[in-house]
Amino acid sequence: MESCASLIAEQPHRLPPLQAATSRRRTLAVGLIGPGRVGSVLLAQLRAAQERLLRDAGLELKLCGVAASRRMWLDCDDPELNAQHDAQTWRPTDLEQFAAYVRGDGQRHAMLIDCSANDAVASNYPYWLAAGVHVVTPNKLANSGPLSRWQAILAASQHGARFRYEATVCAGLPVVQTLRDLLDTGDQLLSVEGMFSGTLAWLCCHYDGKRPFSALVREAHALGYTEPDPREDLSGIDVARKLVILAREAGWPMSLHDVAVESLVPPTLVHVPLDEFMARLDELDAPMAARLAEAQAERGVLRHVASLDHNGRAQVRLQVLQASHPFAHTRLTDNIVQFRTQRYRDNPLLVQGPGAGPEVTAAGVFADLLRIAESLEARA
């Protein structure tokens, strides 16, 4: 081994500044799949930021195509992205063609953003990633669907292209990245507790027994707080998906069927048509009134809570919480999540805020895009 003194003698004592500024300029070609509510807001956010990102971060965002379920357009159809697209510039959707076009010659950085809610689209992720195309999505299907597909996605993303999905849990709130940072810095997850449904939070916050539960569901439905079919919220499945995503992030290979989900939909109403369900909504009232009475007897409040502990037990259910519990004080439709870890054992780390809506969901996707764009910087 060389002597330390000689190694140091070789170093200049005053560090010379870099001769030329490292150019941080890079181009990222982006294709969007699913120009629905979130997708179209995202496009607007990206377009509004293009000039700023180029100026401040040297990032040229090249929006080069949009694929809807039946039709797609590519930027060569319409190079002026801000222009209204003439219907004639659309062609029938072919996702392979779309991905190949966005990827280009394989020399530029390329990203596909999946804002569809389509399971078949998610099945393409492993191929896209293996071909060097980054993938970002707000959709829960890949991360909470079949374990083998998710593992194929992870394996494919080991080869350089990156897969990010912050907006799958609580939209734009920093949840997945926060858990990732805890784990990557060597912390150990002990438990996760959360309220991942703004709709169920709103219903629970308002349900004090003065009005029947069904009346609140009707009001939430009329206000657009629920899905068109409120059973999608009331079943708890969407919440369970988010729990599966966080469990897998923590390295626990869990699937949807591993989560004990308490549905608020009585078994007799699960398979009836929507209008019949809405007509028979008052069948929810007696069981909910019993749960509320129980909570009130314990001087607590009723909340819809998802939880995951370090024994791998995952539950989604109504729980009675005491007034001292932080979940007893959330604002109306807020989502909330708290991580208890080895380092945050006594007082957990807590993130709270609106966890749904096109603007904040799109912003979560956008933040993922920027995180990947950062990693595209090569050192000169």
Added chain:
Amino acid sequence: MESCASLIAEQPHRLPPLQAATSRRRTLAVGLIGPGRVGSVLLAQLRAAQERLLRDAGLELKLCGVAASRRMWLDCDDPELNAQHDAQTWRPTDLEQFAAYVRGDGQRHAMLIDCSANDAVASNYPYWLAAGVHVVTPNKLANSGPLSRWQAILAASQHGARFRYEATVCAGLPVVQTLRDLLDTGDQLLSVEGMFSGTLAWLCCHYDGKRPFSALVREAHALGYTEPDPREDLSGIDVARKLVILAREAGWPMSLHDVAVESLVPPTLVHVPLDEFMARLDELDAPMAARLAEAQAERGVLRHVASLDHNGRAQVRLQVLQASHPFAHTRLTDNIVQFRTQRYRDNPLLVQGPGAGPEVTAAGVFADLLRIAESLEARA
């Protein structure tokens, strides 16, 4: 312009996977300045993670030196980092020599982590960054100190080397990055409200009039919750520094003197020696009792709140909050911050948890290191 059809015809329809996995392996040379409480825990965290990071992320962390205020060692003194260092391997601290050694030949990635609380160290950041050395720090001095120095640091970090400081505000809680993501995705900050001192939160939570305020300060001091001189907490200056850091992050060129800080230390006790201050602590009681009576008359609670609004008004002061305010329900020593933005206008985004302590502070620094390490990946 080429026809779209010919461009597309050139693309293979089935994307071929990359021929060889892009190698993500890269080496990051790290030098630590300030092996105190946070710095030594950080070293332990980094050492514990070295093997995992190399295996899972292809990141070789090369810990190549530690500089304390008077002495430093370089890895060539002692290549076995986990070994106890013989006192003879230390040499007098020379930061220029230290930085030059960590930087090496300028070809490898290099990072200096400043865990000192030393203002002179912060003055080196612009030179280190300009020389291509990344800088990460939990210290508030650079970001809340002289505006011109901070601007020099920002300017220097435009050239490739990166400067990160998540742990300057609320330790390991995701605060700075969360604000950054909001802004970078095009959101507009309307206001920040926070409780940035676990000590003051503990004092406010416990102060209900049954015991005089001075007794609580003595207890907190005995428990080690306060700085050795409790005036450092009670003055509110440390909280004001964190507010300045967030304001600058939002693009508002604010300095410490722009913050209206309400100190809980009576003017007559500001300059007396520590033991005299501790002996005269009961002089805090009458003014605090008056504030508490005021809060109780309004049926609220007393909290120490930092706030920043979009008119650039920055305040740190005791405030009376109603029970419905989320800050009224924090857990003992928790920090809390809420961002109100254009997108989070009605319900703000809120992060809460322990905001001090060596373990979580070091983890915040570690997460910054990983964020930079991610960006070192070159695309093949």
